[in-house]
Amino acid sequence: MSTVYDQNIAADTTTGFFGDAGDRLTFQTFTPSVSYDAVSVSLKMYKPGTGTIGDITLSLRMVDGDSKPTGGDLISGTTPGDTLTTDNSGEWRQITFSAAYELTAGVEYAIVARADECDESKNVVCRATSENAYTNGKGGYSTDGGSSWTVYSQTDLLFRVYGDAIIAPPSTSQYYTKRIVAIGSDEVWYGVDETPTQLADSIGQLDTTDFISMFEAYGKAFIFNNARLRIVDFVNVKLTTADIGSNPPDFHTILTGGTSGAKMVVDYITALSSASTIYGKRTTEDTFVSGETVTGTDDGGNAISFVISADEVAGPHWYDYTVYGGDAVYGALPDQATLGCNWRGRIILSGDKDYPHQWYMSRQRNPWDFNYIANDAGSPIAGGNGEMGEVGDVVVAVIAYSRDYLIFGCANSLWVMAGDPAENGSLYEFYSTGGILSADSWCRDKNRNLYILSTVGLLRIAPNFQSIENLTESSYPEFVDGLAYNGASHKLLMGYDRKRHGIQIIRTTLVSGANSCWWYDLRTEGLFPDSYPDACGAFSLFDYEAVDPTYQGLLYGCNDGYIRYADDDAKDDDAGDSDVAIDSYITFGPLKLGKEGQESTITSIIGITTGGGSGGTIADSNALTYSAWTALSADSIVEKLAANTTPNAAGTIAAPGRNRGARKRKPIRGLYAGIRIGNDTAAQTWGLEKLIVESRMKGRVK
Incomplete structure (x- = not known):
């Protein structure tokens, strides 16, 4: 039951009033001494004579430096004014707000009363005190519908503000636990680090070959797997009884153990009669014990009483998702x-x-x-x-x-x-x-932009739908066609990587884990192809906001059952029992070498890699390989770069930094050129600072 936190209930020797076709408003300010959630307010009022009042609205507003209401309603509620007493001693009329509103200690607020639908010259009278009997606020009124306000010199309205206490958090800075919950091989696993625990009751209860989704709400994981609707409950304790009795507990009923004194707030029960399992949040350190009688009162005021058949059981719990009591x-x-x-x-x-x-x-x-x-x-x-x-x-x-x-x-x-x-x-x-391609082909970035991989390209939707931009419409119009996504044979995922400032797009073949991936870099707005070993083919992506920074970031749920993450320090891909060398490269081209119809010769290629040499603080690149092609048309260069065969020139770029003798001199001639640079050696990494290509004009194409 709510408590009166602020009030003026001194002897009422005068009055204030409001109404007059909605033009006349009255107010009373107050200043809470403690913070609390305001849930209702009451004034002592009556209606004189006859005439229509209509609904009375009581609201809370902020107050300016002169103790006058300012701004719109923070929260409000209504009551039928025509049911007010006509006795001039008045009646306390309590109005409940549409929701609780948190009031801050030391901040002045105003209760504003109005009757927008009342007859002209018709008013509601509020009982009040005189001679500034109330010292924590000011009373006043408006005659122009709230455009301007006048403060009474000595009058204060009688009022009460009801509220609920704000429960202060524990002294520790962390009073919660975050767990990662994963589904694989038709069962659930959970944990806070790299050693998850199997939820035994879930074994064989799901079908991961069927469509499945999972999300968190109310301290539970909700799992929808076609006809298999399930819950993993981490916050409640479980009680069992052979007979719930004639008055089963309602949602949020408080139950008390007769022997232990333990208390719980009921969340869910499996049946409204006979044998039932009760799940609820225990609010005491005492725990429920087998054989004790548990009692409470339901929403209708009926007595609840049943005997539990075992000690309470802590979570996590696994049960079917049904309506309350399955009824x-x-x-x-x-x-x-x-x-x-x-x-x-x-x-x-x-x-x-x-x-x-x-x-x-x-x-x-x-x-x-x-x-x-x-x-x-x-x-x-x-x-x-x-x-x-x-x-x-x-x-x-x-x-x-x-x-x-x-x-x-x-x-x-x-x-x-x-x-x-x-x-x-x-x-x-x-x-x-x-439309959207799959259930998981979307993500959000840190700026609240929404990205959707649609049937027409990669869309970026600005906050509040200010704009919709197709990011691949011009730069890569064939992207969706090249994706070749088939919902019957592929899993299509998107995930935002906040550490690397980009979006991971993955298409995984269901039967094998073979995958095609793309990285959309939000800094360069470039789209880069990628792939991983089949064992690492992802079936889920999740941005894990772990408590421990070590585990924060984008997680990959993989084909072999492992959960992986991108490690900037790793030089090979983890494939379970072994590591796989990363084959990475970049291509430049087609590069037009000269004027239209006139060939040029590439006379030298100089590659400058990252790093400052041994003993320095900057990470050093390993050596790179390069291949170069020339041709008479741009399309020929595109084909040669894709095929990566029979280059016109090839070699190694030494690392780190710029080295003496780094200039590669093997003249190759053409209208267009293409260059591929990369590294596919295990336990190595590379970076390119600059590529210098020198050419010399030659004769016309004959």
Whole structure:
């Protein structure tokens, strides 16, 4: 029950009033001595005579330096004014706000009262004190709808502000645990470092050959694997009973152990009658013990009592995702889902192959309630059950873009839900040129830009949809065709690497792990091809914000069951039992050597590698190999660079830095040239600072 934190309840010897067709407002300021969450406010009021008052609105506002309200409502609530007493002694009328609002100690706030719909010359009278009896604020009024304000010289309204305490965090700077949760070989593993633990109850409960998605909400991992909807619960303890009794606990009921004195807040129960398992957050150091009677009171005031059959069990727990108690009174989950996320405190499900356009949302802040007939601001809702309806395309991905926007990536278009669907939100198509390629072909960067690998190219969507840019439309228009993605045989992933300032794109063949990868560098806006050993073919990418900086960064869930990360110090790729040399290269060209129709001869090539020599502080490059080609057309150079065979000149560039005798002198002649530089030797790395190509004009092409 909320507590009165601030009030003026001294003897009421005078009055203030508001109304008059909404022109007259009244206010009372107060200054909290402690911080708390304000949940409701009450004034002592009455309505004199006859006439229509309409709804009365009480709100909180900030205050300027003269103790006058300023700005809009911070939070508000309403009550029917026509039900007020006509007795001039007044009645305390309490109005509950639409949500709690945190008030800060020492900051002055104003309670503002208005009745926008009341008759002209009709007012609501507020009981008040005189002679500045209240010392922590000022009373006042407005006669022009709040455009200007007047402070009473001695009058203060009677009021009460109700609130809940703000629970201070523990003295330690870290009061939480982050775990990485992974799925492989049809089971779940979890941990905080490189030695994860197998969740035994999950063995054989999933099918990783089927579509699968996983996300975190409320201290749990929600797993959607078609008809297999599962939960890994890390925050709750588990109680079991052979008979839950005639009054099962409700969601968020507080239960107390009769012997142990342990307390828990109920989160979920598996059945509303007979044998049941209860999951909840224990709030005491005392633990529940076998054989004790657990009691509480449900939302209807009914007594709860049952005997538990075993000591409490700590998590993590593995159980089916169902509605609360598995009972139809809380609606029903879809029979299958492969897509999901947590948005605005709601569990979002989609990807039902029988209803591919459909989406489903739980009640806000209650993942177990899917009773779509509810009609309130937090009620569950589904496409087709509300005003919004279904998405106008097959849903391929759901993206919790921000608190205000939920994106449905579809097969041929992109849709966005703006605002909560139970509170006048809207659903509309914002991109009709193409759709998203896969459920995982999207990511966000540190600037809140959203990247989507679509059917028409790599898109960058600016925050709040200010712009949509196709990054490959001009520079690489055949990128999507060259990707050759087939959802039946490939896994397509995107992930943002905050350490290296780029986006990793990976297409992995499901049966073998063979992969084709691309790196989009956000600094140069270049797209670079790549590939890894088959054992390292990625089936998931995850930006892990670990507590320990050692484990922070983009993680790769690989074909051989390992989770890997990019290591700047490693010179070879890890392939499990052995390492694989990295074959890396860069190509330059086609380079036009002279005027149109006139050949030139490359007389020398000089490569300057990175590093300052032995004993220095700068990392040194290993030696490089180079190959050079010339031709009479640019397309011929492109083909030769791709084939990497029979160069016109080849050799080694010594390292590190610039070395004497580094000039490579083997004249080669043509209209166009191409040069490839790289290194494929195990345990080596390289860097190129500068490439100098010298040429001399020759005769015309004959």
